Amino acid sequence: MSFRSVGRILPTKGFLIRLRERAALLQMGIEALKMKRDQLIRESQELLKQLHARKDIDKKLEEAFFMVKMAYAVAGPQEMRKAALLATPLKIEVRTKSVVGVETPEITASEFRLAVSPSLNSAVMAAAVKLSEAIKEMMPLVNAEARFERIAEALAQTMRKVNALEKIVIPDYVAAIKYVEELLEEEDLEEFLTIKKYRQIKRGE
Amino acid sequence: MSKESYLVVRTHGLMTHLLNPDKIRSWAMIPDWESLFKEISSTEYGMFIEKQEDLKSADKVTDVTLRMLGRRVRIFLEISKGDVVGEAAVRYLAKYDVENLKRKVFSLVIRREGISEERFLPISGFISNIDSILRVSDVGQISDLLPQGKLRDFISTWLSSGQMNIPLLDIGIDRAYLTETMTWAEMTKMREVFRIYAENYALGVILRSQLMGAEREIYSSMFEFLSQNVRKVLSESNTFEESLKALLSTEAHKSMASELMEIYEKYGVPWTLDLSLFKEFFSKIRSLARMKPLSPIFPFSYIVAAEWESWAVRTVILGKLSGIEPEKIYDMLSLY
Numbered sequence: 001m002s003f004r005s006v007g008r009i010l011p012t013k014g015f016l017i018r019l020r021e022r023a024a025l026l027q028m029g030i031e032a033l034k035m036k037r038d039q040l041i042r043e044s045q046e047l048l049k050q051l052h053a054r055k056d057i058d059k060k061l062e063e064a065f066f067m068v069k070m071a072y073a074v075a076g077p078q079e080m081r082k083a084a085l086l087a088t089p090l091k092i093e094v095r096t097k098s099v100v101g102v103e104t105p106e107i108t109a110s111e112f113r114l115a116v117s118p119s120l121n122s123a124v125m126a127a128a129v130k131l132s133e134a135i136k137e138m139m140p141l142v143n144a145e146a147r148f149e150r151i152a153e154a155l156a157q158t159m160r161k162v163n164a165l166e167k168i169v170i171p172d173y174v175a176a177i178k179y180v181e182e183l184l185e186e187e188d189l190e191e192f193l194t195i196k197k198y199r200q201i202k203r204g205e
Numbered sequence: 206m207s208k209e210s211y212l213v214v215r216t217h218g219l220m221t222h223l224l225n226p227d228k229i230r231s232w233a234m235i236p237d238w239e240s241l242f243k244e245i246s247s248t249e250y251g252m253f254i255e256k257q258e259d260l261k262s263a264d265k266v267t268d269v270t271l272r273m274l275g276r277r278v279r280i281f282l283e284i285s286k287g288d289v290v291g292e293a294a295v296r297y298l299a300k301y302d303v304e305n306l307k308r309k310v311f312s313l314v315i316r317r318e319g320i321s322e323e324r325f326l327p328i329s330g331f332i333s334n335i336d337s338i339l340r341v342s343d344v345g346q347i348s349d350l351l352p353q354g355k356l357r358d359f360i361s362t363w364l365s366s367g368q369m370n371i372p373l374l375d376i377g378i379d380r381a382y383l384t385e386t387m388t389w390a391e392m393t394k395m396r397e398v399f400r401i402y403a404e405n406y407a408l409g410v411i412l413r414s415q416l417m418g419a420e421r422e423i424y425s426s427m428f429e430f431l432s433q434n435v436r437k438v439l440s441e442s443n444t445f446e447e448s449l450k451a452l453l454s455t456e457a458h459k460s461m462a463s464e465l466m467e468i469y470e471k472y473g474v475p476w477t478l479d480l481s482l483f484k485e486f487f488s489k490i491r492s493l494a495r496m497k498p499l500s501p502i503f504p505f506s507y508i509v510a511a512e513w514e515s516w517a518v519r520t521v522i523l524g525k526l527s528g529i530e531p532e533k534i535y536d537m538l539s540l541y
Binding site for chain 2: 063067069070071072073074075076077078081082085086115116117118119120121122123125126127128129130
């Protein structure tokens with residue numbers, strides 16, 4: 001007989017000891033995974049608060065794009081090209097941060113300056129100011145969303161693991177241990193009966 | 206008839222060719238492109254706009270409006286050649302060459318992938334050798350080609366210093382241009398106009414510098430072009446908002462500052478600053494010209510009026526193209 005999670009069963013005492021050891025380890029694993037799951041849930045709940053800022057950021061971006069449109073109308077495309085030439089490009093640094101073993105990205109934007117010349121048209125400068133503000137304010141949300149995505153993925157994976165261990169693997173091991181114990185008891189009984197019989201024969205009963 | 210009187214008479218004639226500012230504003234309310242195209246085709250701009258699709262190209266519209274301005278300017282310069290007004294117009298319009306010069310220097314100093322193409326304003330030729338300057342491939346050649354003067358001295362000094370501070374370069378070019386222009390203007394009958402111009406120009410640089418968060422020492426050199434009163438009220442202001450509040454207390458810039466303050470409070474950014482400054486300059490020159498209709502200020506006011514026309518036409522078309530509400534475009538183009 002074989003159990004899906006345990007594999008081939010050997011009705012030996014050594015195997016039973018190993019099974020018991022593995023079952024105990026799995027139990028500890030479940031506890032650890034449950035702790036991880038709870039921590040991930042707490043982290044995602046914290047992040048949820050930050051994700052609510054999306055509405056404000058959307059509004060800020062809308063305002064910034066409205067300004068870009070205005071700048072285009074007032075200053076014209078050539079001035080926008082000049083602004084693009086003079087702007088210090090957005091430098092992105094991506095580091096990884098571990099949250100209970102889940103690697104989450106941490107993005108920082110630096111050296112971002114869109115308006116660097118006082119000869120730029122004020123409409124272009126206004127658009128640059130609005131856009132820089134929106135992007136700067138957007139960065140924590142970007143980080144929160146990226147982190148939330150990874151944490152949600154890890155959370156789903158952890159839940160699947162806990163469920164599989166609780167509902168399939170551990171019951172399989174418990175059943176396997178019980179099965180091996182029964183087999184060994186039967187073997188013991190058989191051996192006892194054989195010895196008893198042997199002694200009776202030897203005594204000539 | 207003296208040259209001055211001849212110019213005044215000719216300018217009256219030229220003024221009749223300009224589009225009425227209210228008419229241009231009313232274009233903002235035209236609901237469809239076909240009707241707008243018909244309206245514009247019936248004006249002198251129709252020479253450059255052949256088909257309705259031309260109105261939908263921002264590059265084409267910018268090009269056309271500046272070319273039209275160039276055309277008007279050329280006619281004016283032909284009739285005012287040899288006169289102080291002609292010289293004043295050349296020195297005033299040199300701001301376009303200064304802008305192109307900046308673009309050339311920036312493109313040679315900051316070479317950025319994807320923005321290799323140099324785009325210059327299609328109105329130039331007011332500084333000698335500017336066409337050759339705009340063709341050079343090495344920034345070092347620029348100072349050799351520039352005529353003797355403050356601009357050349359500044360560019361040479363800046364190049365030899367090896368500095369890469371863009372705001373300093375930018376303001377340095379503006380300062381050299383204004384110093385050279387004002388040195389000339391103070392000796393002529395045009396000093397009144399040019400004082401207004403220099404103050405308007407310097408105020409723009411100062412306010413934009415404050416808006417982008419520049420240190421005071423970067424733009425402090427522009428204070429010398431401000432009138433004593435304005436310099437005094439701005440002496441304690443270090444931020445854009447503070448300066449705007451200070452300007453509200455001046456008679457000369459009250460209307461402009463109050464309009465900008467309204468925009469600043471509504472949008473958080475003073476995006477109409479240039480438009481407001483130019484409107485203020487245009488309004489002042491227009492009223493000066495009305496007060497002194499026989500002075501050289503009247504012919505000079507034609508150049509500013511032509512510029513306003515070019516600016517207004519571009520704003521209407523590009524504003525529509527960008528999907529800005531007609532009422533907003535209409536309000537933007539209201540004169541003081």
